[in-house]
Amino acid sequence: xxxxxxxxxxxxxxxxxxxxxxxxxxxxxxxxxxxxxxxxxxxxxxxxxxxxxxxxxxxxxxxxxxxxxxxxxxxxxxxxxxxxxxxxxxxxxxxxxxxxxxxxxxxxxxxxxxxxxxxxxxxxxxxxxxxxxxxxxxxxxxxxxxxxxxxxxxxxxxxxxxxxxxxxxxxxxxxxxxxxxxxxxxxxxxxxxxxxxxxxxxxxxxxxxxxxxxxxxxxxxxxxxxxxxxxxxxxxxxxxxxxxxxxxxxxxxxxxxxxxxxxxxxxxxxxxxxxxxxxxxxxxxxxxxxxxxxxxxxxxxxxxxxxxxxxxxxxxxxxxxxxxxxxxxxxxxxxxxxxxxxxxxxxxxxxxxxxxxxxxxxxxxxxxxxxxxx
Amino acid sequence: xxxxxxxxxxxxxxxxxxxxxxxxxxxxxxxxxxxxxxxxxxxxxxxxxxxxxxxxxxxxxxxxxxxxxxxxxxxxxxxxxxxxxxxxxxxxxxxxxxxxxxxxxxxxxxxxxxxxxxxxxxxxxxxxxxxxxxxxxxxxxxxxxxxxxxxxxxxxxxxxxxxxxxxxxxxxxxxxxxxxxxxxxxxxxxxxxxxxxxxxxxxxxxxxxxxxxxxxxxxxxxxxxxxxxxxxxxxxxxxxxxxxxxxxxxxxxxxxxxxxxxxxxxxxxxxxxxxxxxxxxxxxxxxxxxxxxxxxxxxxxxxxxxxxxxxxxxxxxxxxxxxxxxxxxxxxxxxxxxxxxxxxxxxxxxxxxxxxxxxxxxxxxxxxxxxxxxxxxxxxxxxxxxxx
Numbered sequence: 001x002x003x004x005x006x007x008x009x010x011x012x013x014x015x016x017x018x019x020x021x022x023x024x025x026x027x028x029x030x031x032x033x034x035x036x037x038x039x040x041x042x043x044x045x046x047x048x049x050x051x052x053x054x055x056x057x058x059x060x061x062x063x064x065x066x067x068x069x070x071x072x073x074x075x076x077x078x079x080x081x082x083x084x085x086x087x088x089x090x091x092x093x094x095x096x097x098x099x100x101x102x103x104x105x106x107x108x109x110x111x112x113x114x115x116x117x118x119x120x121x122x123x124x125x126x127x128x129x130x131x132x133x134x135x136x137x138x139x140x141x142x143x144x145x146x147x148x149x150x151x152x153x154x155x156x157x158x159x160x161x162x163x164x165x166x167x168x169x170x171x172x173x174x175x176x177x178x179x180x181x182x183x184x185x186x187x188x189x190x191x192x193x194x195x196x197x198x199x200x201x202x203x204x205x206x207x208x209x210x211x212x213x214x215x216x217x218x219x220x221x222x223x224x225x226x227x228x229x230x231x232x233x234x235x236x237x238x239x240x241x242x243x244x245x246x247x248x249x250x251x252x253x254x255x256x257x258x259x260x261x262x263x264x265x266x267x268x269x270x271x272x273x274x275x276x277x278x279x280x281x282x283x284x285x286x287x288x289x290x291x292x293x294x295x296x297x298x299x300x301x302x303x304x305x306x307x308x309x310x311x312x313x314x315x316x317x318x319x320x321x322x323x324x325x326x327x328x329x330x331x332x333x334x335x336x337x338x339x340x341x342x343x344x345x346x347x348x349x350x351x352x353x354x355x356x357x358x359x360x361x362x363x364x365x366x367x368x369x370x371x372x373x374x
Numbered sequence: 375x376x377x378x379x380x381x382x383x384x385x386x387x388x389x390x391x392x393x394x395x396x397x398x399x400x401x402x403x404x405x406x407x408x409x410x411x412x413x414x415x416x417x418x419x420x421x422x423x424x425x426x427x428x429x430x431x432x433x434x435x436x437x438x439x440x441x442x443x444x445x446x447x448x449x450x451x452x453x454x455x456x457x458x459x460x461x462x463x464x465x466x467x468x469x470x471x472x473x474x475x476x477x478x479x480x481x482x483x484x485x486x487x488x489x490x491x492x493x494x495x496x497x498x499x500x501x502x503x504x505x506x507x508x509x510x511x512x513x514x515x516x517x518x519x520x521x522x523x524x525x526x527x528x529x530x531x532x533x534x535x536x537x538x539x540x541x542x543x544x545x546x547x548x549x550x551x552x553x554x555x556x557x558x559x560x561x562x563x564x565x566x567x568x569x570x571x572x573x574x575x576x577x578x579x580x581x582x583x584x585x586x587x588x589x590x591x592x593x594x595x596x597x598x599x600x601x602x603x604x605x606x607x608x609x610x611x612x613x614x615x616x617x618x619x620x621x622x623x624x625x626x627x628x629x630x631x632x633x634x635x636x637x638x639x640x641x642x643x644x645x646x647x648x649x650x651x652x653x654x655x656x657x658x659x660x661x662x663x664x665x666x667x668x669x670x671x672x673x674x675x676x677x678x679x680x681x682x683x684x685x686x687x688x689x690x691x692x693x694x695x696x697x698x699x700x701x702x703x704x705x706x707x708x709x710x711x712x713x714x715x716x717x718x719x720x721x722x723x724x725x726x727x728x729x730x731x732x733x734x735x736x737x738x739x740x741x742x743x744x745x746x747x748x749x750x751x752x753x754x755x756x757x758x759x760x761x762x
Binding site: 037038139169170171174175177178181182196197198199202203204222223226236237238239240241242285287305306307308309310311312314315317325327332333338 | 411412539540541542544545547548551552555556566568569572573574575591592593596606607608609610611612668686687689690691692693696698707710721
């Protein structure tokens with residue numbers, strides 16, 4: 001049984017639609033990440049689940065019960081906002097313990113139990129040495145962790161987290177993702193985790209709901225969504241360097257030619273039938289391409305226009321065909337010069353072919369010969 | 375030519391030393407990324423370069439001329455800020471033309487310079503649009519165009535991408551980098567984001583507590599960090615720090631830590647001896663060894679291993695996964711390693727691993743300095759010689 005379900009949720013403010021038919025459910029102990037760019041509607045979904053906003057239509061179920069008419073504080077959800085408010089006159093310890101002292105739950109927790117919980121969660125968030133301080137004495141990142149602790153100290157019906165680790169440094173985010181993931185999956189409570197960061201969503205979530213223009217365009221495990229993104233919008237959101245999206249056309253017979261480039265057609269091997277002839281968009285991850293110094297059946301001429309260093313590799317930005325820029329992952333030591341002519345090799349690379357409107361048509365691996373197509 | 379030179383620059387606010395004895399040269403056509411956590415002094419440094427803050431001590435040279443006492447507007451430095459600071463009521467053309475208008479540049483020349491920069495920035499199509507109707511990425515391009523139209527000696531970019539969406543950030547980062555390289559711009563990028571600094575900078579300068587800790591190419595800083603602060607700040611997932619001893623018996627010299635042992639290559643032993651870590655009175659010197667996650671790999675059950683632990687948590691990133699290990703029977707964060715994306719790692723599962731002995735970084739536990747940092751021959755040189 002799902003512990004939290006949103007069914008056919010729509011939300012309009014006057015004439016403006018901010019959510020359209022959003023449906024998904026979250027199982028006990030499951031983390032569902034809501035990913036999308038700013039303005040996609042992520043925070044509105046969270047507020048509707050919490051009861052801070054009312055949906056224009058649709059149903060919210062928590063623990064199997066319709067809570068549409070239940071006020072926010074009666075829903076027993078624990079929420080972390082990106083912009084959090086702490087009680088300035090209370091110590092960090094008192095701030096974190098606050099939800100356990102509320103009249104409705106006070107009787108449930110002994111003082112010793114409150115202390116134990118506060119300390120446990122403060123240790124996980126690495127602020128256990130700050131418990132006697134006041135919020136104003138803390139840095140922004142420390143305050144964000146106090147707010148996080150205050151939500152996690154409770155036993156709510158659902159955790160609703162809006163960019164809970166957004167403003168922390170990379171090292172702390174890495175630590176907290178692991179700790180929170182373990183903590184939350186052990187608690188038999190559903191979690192919605194909102195983030196604009198596709199990479200964070202892959203690392204933290206059991207399933208991801210990708211929100212583009214007010215709608216959920218894809219819902220699935222990180223592996224499903226990374227492996228077969230439903231649209232170009234989804235493909236762009238997930239993955240370290242972002243996917244290269246290139247304009248191309250499909251010729252009769254299924255071969256792909258990049259716009260403005262002269263090369264032998266590339267064929268995509270898969271079982272999903274021939275691609276329709278005409279304009280298309282091709283998506284390929286920077287790590288799937290290879291930089292070559294010689295042409296080949298699947299290697300396309302390009303000009304180096306920029307270089308970036310990465311920690312485990314370098315990235316070469318090339319211009320190919322009709323002024324299309326593409327990133328190619330290269331070995332650390334092999335940075336070419338800007339202006340240099342190179343060839344980018346597509347052989348065996350996994351690619352996605354999208355319609356000009358951005359819907360995925362096919363996913364497969366590239367090869368140079370036509371006989372295997374279809 | 376050195377476009378910008380900081381020579382023993384200090385910034386004091388009363389008793390507080392915000393910037394301490396920082397020296398950096400930026401060559402013409404180079405992009406220097408200035409990076410560090412908040413409060414490290416990077417913003418004060420960049421304000422002193424721009425002339426927005428007085429320099430307490432030291433010399434600032436622009437095109438080999440001392441400019442300490444030159445007011446901001448005479449330094450020919452342009453700045454791009456996080457919030458663009460565009461004029462919302464003007465269109466794109468007028469925003470870009472503004473710095474020339476206030477300098478009374480004659481109309482034909484103004485038009486030519488603005489049109490040319492708009493074209494290079496791919497803004498020609500929107501030149502009559504109001505800036506508030508543009509996307510965040512386009513607005514940032516307008517603010518860069520406005521900075522460049524003056525043909526500044528140095529372009530300073532202060533967190534230019536930090537309030538853009540993650541996916542847009544990556545694309546715009548490359549766009550700015552391509553532009554900088556194509557035009558041969560000299561620039562200083564201020565950022566707190568280590569991935570951004572590595573990607574965009576020709577060199578990165580890491581600051582901490584007002585001091586310059588290291589200034590080198592991104593790969594040199596990553597592969598040969600000067601100290602534990604730099605090592606931990608640069609790289610994601612972060613470098614593992616493992617405390618232990620260097621023990622030698624019967625010719626083999628090993629790094630030994632709890633549940634982890636690595637035999638050191640002869641070359642490393644020689645370097646450690648030359649650096650005075652080995653071969654002195656101390657029998658088993660204590661060190662902290664830094665190991666990047668990509669230099670630890672999962673070993674097959676029957677293969678020899680450097681150590682064993684159990685899975686604390688695995689994070690999947692599409693093209694790889696980061697596996698955090700605990701010591702067996704404990705729930706601690708011990709080591710993070712990188713593994714292939716297709717394998718499954720369940721919490722608690724035992725894992726044997728091997729550590730690449732060529733890729734260890736040795737830190738002094740008391741000073742936290744890289745004990746081999748001054749050793750001239752680094753692995754980087756060898757990598758760049760190797761070709762496909």
